[in-house]
Amino acid sequence: MRYLPLTNTDRADMLAVIGAAGIDDLFTDVPVSARLSTPVDLPFHAGELAVERALGALAGENRAAGAGPFFCGAGAYRHHVPASVDHLIQRSEFLTSYTPYQPEIAQGTLQTLFEFQTQVAALTGLPVANASMYDGSTACAEAVMMAARVTRRKKAVLSGGLHPHYVEATYTLAHSAGVDTRRLAAAIDAEAAVIEAIDADTACVVVQTPNVFGTVTDVTAVAAAAHAAGALLVVVTTEAVSFGLLKSPGEMGADIAVAEGQSIGNGLNFGGPYVGLFACREALTRQMPGRLCGETVDAEGRRGFVLTLSTREQHIRRDKATSNICTNSGLCALAFTIHMSLLGGVGLTTLAEHNHARARALRAALATVRGMDVLTPRFFNEIAVRLPKSATQVVDALAGRNILAGVSFARLDPGAGMDDVLILCATETTTDEDIAALIDALEMEFGA
Amino acid sequence: MTILAVGRPTRSDPDMKSAGTTRSGGALMQDEPLIFELDCWEKTGVDFPRDDFGPDLDASDLAGLTRASPLRLPGLSEPEAVRHYVRLSQKNHAIDLALYPLGSCTMKHNPRLDEKLARLPGFIDLHPLQPMSTVQGALKVMDALAHWLTTLTGMPAVALSPKAGAHGELCGLHTIRAAHEARGDARKTVLAPTSAHGTNPATAALAGYQVVEIGQTADGHVDIADLAAKLGPDVAAVMVTNPNTCGLFEREIIEIARLTHAAGAYFYCDGANFNAIVGRVRPGDLGVDAMHINLHKTFSTPHGGGGPGAGPVVLSASLAPYAPTPWVVHQGGRLALLEHAVGEATASHGRMSAFHGQMGMYVRALAYMMSHGADGLRQVAEDAVLNANYIKARLSGVMSAAFPDGPCMHEALFDDTWLEGTDITTLDFAKAMIDVGFHPMTMYFPLVVHGAMLIEPTETESRRELDRFCDALLELAAAAKAGDVDRFKGAPFHAPLRRLDETLAARRPKLVWTSGD
Numbered sequence: 001m002r003y004l005p006l007t008n009t010d011r012a013d014m015l016a017v018i019g020a021a022g023i024d025d026l027f028t029d030v031p032v033s034a035r036l037s038t039p040v041d042l043p044f045h046a047g048e049l050a051v052e053r054a055l056g057a058l059a060g061e062n063r064a065a066g067a068g069p070f071f072c073g074a075g076a077y078r079h080h081v082p083a084s085v086d087h088l089i090q091r092s093e094f095l096t097s098y099t100p101y102q103p104e105i106a107q108g109t110l111q112t113l114f115e116f117q118t119q120v121a122a123l124t125g126l127p128v129a130n131a132s133m134y135d136g137s138t139a140c141a142e143a144v145m146m147a148a149r150v151t152r153r154k155k156a157v158l159s160g161g162l163h164p165h166y167v168e169a170t171y172t173l174a175h176s177a178g179v180d181t182r183r184l185a186a187a188i189d190a191e192a193a194v195i196e197a198i199d200a201d202t203a204c205v206v207v208q209t210p211n212v213f214g215t216v217t218d219v220t221a222v223a224a225a226a227h228a229a230g231a232l233l234v235v236v237t238t239e240a241v242s243f244g245l246l247k248s249p250g251e252m253g254a255d256i257a258v259a260e261g262q263s264i265g266n267g268l269n270f271g272g273p274y275v276g277l278f279a280c281r282e283a284l285t286r287q288m289p290g291r292l293c294g295e296t297v298d299a300e301g302r303r304g305f306v307l308t309l310s311t312r313e314q315h316i317r318r319d320k321a322t323s324n325i326c327t328n329s330g331l332c333a334l335a336f337t338i339h340m341s342l343l344g345g346v347g348l349t350t351l352a353e354h355n356h357a358r359a360r361a362l363r364a365a366l367a368t369v370r371g372m373d374v375l376t377p378r379f380f381n382e383i384a385v386r387l388p389k390s391a392t393q394v395v396d397a398l399a400g401r402n403i404l405a406g407v408s409f410a411r412l413d414p415g416a417g418m419d420d421v422l423i424l425c426a427t428e429t430t431t432d433e434d435i436a437a438l439i440d441a442l443e444m445e446f447g448a
Numbered sequence: 449m450t451i452l453a454v455g456r457p458t459r460s461d462p463d464m465k466s467a468g469t470t471r472s473g474g475a476l477m478q479d480e481p482l483i484f485e486l487d488c489w490e491k492t493g494v495d496f497p498r499d500d501f502g503p504d505l506d507a508s509d510l511a512g513l514t515r516a517s518p519l520r521l522p523g524l525s526e527p528e529a530v531r532h533y534v535r536l537s538q539k540n541h542a543i544d545l546a547l548y549p550l551g552s553c554t555m556k557h558n559p560r561l562d563e564k565l566a567r568l569p570g571f572i573d574l575h576p577l578q579p580m581s582t583v584q585g586a587l588k589v590m591d592a593l594a595h596w597l598t599t600l601t602g603m604p605a606v607a608l609s610p611k612a613g614a615h616g617e618l619c620g621l622h623t624i625r626a627a628h629e630a631r632g633d634a635r636k637t638v639l640a641p642t643s644a645h646g647t648n649p650a651t652a653a654l655a656g657y658q659v660v661e662i663g664q665t666a667d668g669h670v671d672i673a674d675l676a677a678k679l680g681p682d683v684a685a686v687m688v689t690n691p692n693t694c695g696l697f698e699r700e701i702i703e704i705a706r707l708t709h710a711a712g713a714y715f716y717c718d719g720a721n722f723n724a725i726v727g728r729v730r731p732g733d734l735g736v737d738a739m740h741i742n743l744h745k746t747f748s749t750p751h752g753g754g755g756p757g758a759g760p761v762v763l764s765a766s767l768a769p770y771a772p773t774p775w776v777v778h779q780g781g782r783l784a785l786l787e788h789a790v791g792e793a794t795a796s797h798g799r800m801s802a803f804h805g806q807m808g809m810y811v812r813a814l815a816y817m818m819s820h821g822a823d824g825l826r827q828v829a830e831d832a833v834l835n836a837n838y839i840k841a842r843l844s845g846v847m848s849a850a851f852p853d854g855p856c857m858h859e860a861l862f863d864d865t866w867l868e869g870t871d872i873t874t875l876d877f878a879k880a881m882i883d884v885g886f887h888p889m890t891m892y893f894p895l896v897v898h899g900a901m902l903i904e905p906t907e908t909e910s911r912r913e914l915d916r917f918c919d920a921l922l923e924l925a926a927a928a929k930a931g932d933v934d935r936f937k938g939a940p941f942h943a944p945l946r947r948l949d950e951t952l953a954a955r956r957p958k959l960v961w962t963s964g965d
Binding site for chain 2: 006015020030039045046051054058064074087089094096098101103105107108111112123171175217245246248260268269273298299321328332343345349360404414428
């Protein structure tokens with residue numbers, strides 16, 4: 001076994017040192033009835049070649065995003081990641097280290113977390129950020145529960161533009177914690193409608209921009225209405241590249257900003273692992289969930305970094321903790337940090353402009369297809385369209401022509417009565433040829 | 449901060465000697481400023497030739513919606529970025545460098561094959577919402593992983609989607625809550641031992657339960673009498689870690705399950721330590737109703753400096769209908785994901801997160817399992833337990849084992865009675881380990897053992913490395929007993945930094961760099 005260094009001689013010698021006659025002597029606490037005398041019914045060990053063949057074959061049964069025209073977004077985005085990012089995160093010292101509990105020998109991880117927090121704060125336009133969450137959807141749920149703690153209120157209003165998976169995850173996590181989540185009807189241009197739903201019991205309103213239909217909204221008025229009622233504004237962003245171009249949540253009055261950071265530094269990975277971004281106003285710092293990295297000095301007065309404010313956390317506060325979160329998404333946060341460090345503000349803004357330009361090209365092309373309506377009034381890199389038939393059928397039909405045409409809204413929310421709505425995304429990876437192939441296939445599909 | 453100025457030299461600061469530092473091994477080690485101190489505000493390390501994207505960078509249609517001021521973040525050229533992050537990496541300890549004996553964390557070798565396979569375009573470049581017909585291989589990975597996990601645990605079902613151990617605990621308790629509520633039996637309490645990991649009570653509270661602690665016997669096991677006394681019609685679940693946080697197998701586990709079920713409650717097992725028994729014991733044979741498995745522990749997906757992890761939850765037949773969506777189903781020879789609480793999934797308690805969980809971790813864990821096989825995984829448990837008992841045997845002559853009688857499982861637990869009278873604490877001893885080349889063990893956990901030192905070597909250490917580790921600790925312990933207090937009180941001396949002022953960090957939190965720094 002290539003991963004097990006002990007030889008049978010080692011084992012025998014070590015058992016002798018322990019004073020045990022055999023390995024079974026070390027398992028005597030296991031009830032006799034539960035001891036397996038033989039291996040379970042699974043294949044025996046395999047060499048690298050065999051494992052690589054088997055899993056390589058499974059990988060080959062998937063149609064990779066890059067293997068043809070591709071327009072899927074809706075919470076996960078295909079972007080080009082510089083080669084150096086993946087190389088650096090595979091450094092042993094990053095890949096195979098633990099949570100930095102011993103700061104003297106974990107400054108590499110800690111300093112990058114401090115850089116990450118500073119980048120997230122700048123992107124979201126808020127003064128503090130944590131060291132990451134599992135993903136955007138769980139960050140959203142944690143933001144709602146945090147708002148309930150801060151306001152001591154128990155109601156959250158979720159916009160009809162919030163990604164349906166975020167709605168479900170937030171409902172699932174917040175419901176058992178006693179928070180009543182009310183989601184407004186799904187709508188293309190939904191963020192203004194939440195104002196009417198705010199009342200004196202509202203802990204927070206959750207709005208997404210660009211929303212799940214791609215609609216970009218200035219939510220400043222929502223912030224004002226929330227604050228007037230004593231509620232907090234949580235702004236959700238699933239496409240982090242949009243921070244390069246659009247007004248930041250902080251600029252629009254958000255108290256808490258959460259985002260999916262996958263777009264920067266991380267691959268699609270069929271949905272995970274991703275990295276949740278979480279930032280807030282300074283006054284709320286001690287109510288934040290998750291790890292926080294802070295600056296301090298060592299015994300010789302030199303600057304260093306540590307995990308801090310841990311009295312919020314489960315290992316100290318146990319059932320009084322702000323969250324049960326333990327690990328964060330360290331390596332994905334590192335990939336984010338490195339990619340963001342390569343881009344810089346200048347590069348992210350240029351990347352965002354290119355994304356918008358590709359989406360404009362896509363929109364212009366879609367507008368030429370008869371029978372199809374473009375629904376999204378203001379977009380960054382995603383556009384919702386109404387098709388003359390079921391979007392799921394169209395997506396399946398085009399997949400048969402090796403075109404991944406986007407995400408049917410019914411896949412996300414089958415009960416919304418929007419079966420004919422398709423969400424398409426264009427990024428810097430989308431070529432003119434991809435768009436032409438899509439338009440040809442759609443025209444054939446609609447018999448134009 | 450003058451000492452971290454740009455253009456800093458290697459460590460030759462004369463003040464360090466006057467501060468009593470006996471630093472060595474610092475040659476060629478660079479201090480490294482923050483990226484914000486490199487004067488890289490105006491550039492970028494990513495090229496965007498206009499020809500690649502077309503000329504249209506007009507965002508006038510977004511008037512009023514764009515940033516009021518430019519985004520101010522530094523951009524590093526590739527050589528600068530590579531150097532920055534490689535230098536930072538050198539300030540980390542890692543399992544690839546030496547034994548990393550963090551108890552309950554399971555720092556074992558991470559096979560590089562698993563990294564290679566997870567990066568195949570068919571896995572890493574796959575969108576979660578592509579049509580099912582285009583992701584059959586990914587669904588087969590999920591189906592195969594589920595088969596391995598359910599077979600190894602002897603449980604009929606598994607919820608794959610939780611993203612970490614604590615997320616899995618929450619998933620388990622939500623599932624239990626849904627099962628109780630389906631019977632109109634709203635219960636309010638969860639019982640957990642005082643030795644439990646902090647996530648257990650934190651999770652129970654997050655799931656809306658009150659937590660009642662159950663006691664522990666002098667020999668490190670759940671106090672059955674106390675458990676029986678606290679069980680009642682209001683108890684929804686009993687959460688027990690097995691093997692427990694003292695590194696011991698709960699001998700009365702079957703009785704714990706029986707008592708729990710007799711009270712109408714569900715038995716949640718924290719599977720953080722499943723690596724000690726994989727292939728030798730199936731939790732399903734013990735009466736477990738739900739157990740999360742940390743793929744980043746037992747099945748060796750990399751810890752990555754604190755995630756990402758993955759925490760699938762195996763479920764008994766009575767809990768399976770309440771599992772969160774999505775899950776994989778077979779539909780006429782094809783695989784599909786059930787993504788909504790309709791049809792077969794009507795009773796599902798909800799959704800733990802967007803999409804389908806940690807696919808990147810699934811591939812790595814499955815590669816690990818296939819590499820080891822049924823025989824190798826059994827050997828994993830045996831070697832992990834053997835290594836821990838070997839350390840316990842070698843150190844027990846000098847250090848005081850918390851539970852000296854009988855074997856331990858995958859980790860050896862010591863208390864601090866052996867340090868009495870030395871003026872050296874567990875923390876001092878652990879920090880001195882850094883100076884002799886090893887990461888400290890888990891300290892002061894579990895809380896039930898005074899000055900706890902919890903050592904988990906894992907199965908991927910050679911005898912030679914185990915002996916190097918034991919020799920180093922015995923030498924340190926002898927120095928402690930000989931009264932060499934200075935070696936411990938100021939430790940570490942040879943790390944990139946000396947002890948950090950954590951009180952200062954918490955009193956005046958500085959969580960981001962600001963331009964006035």
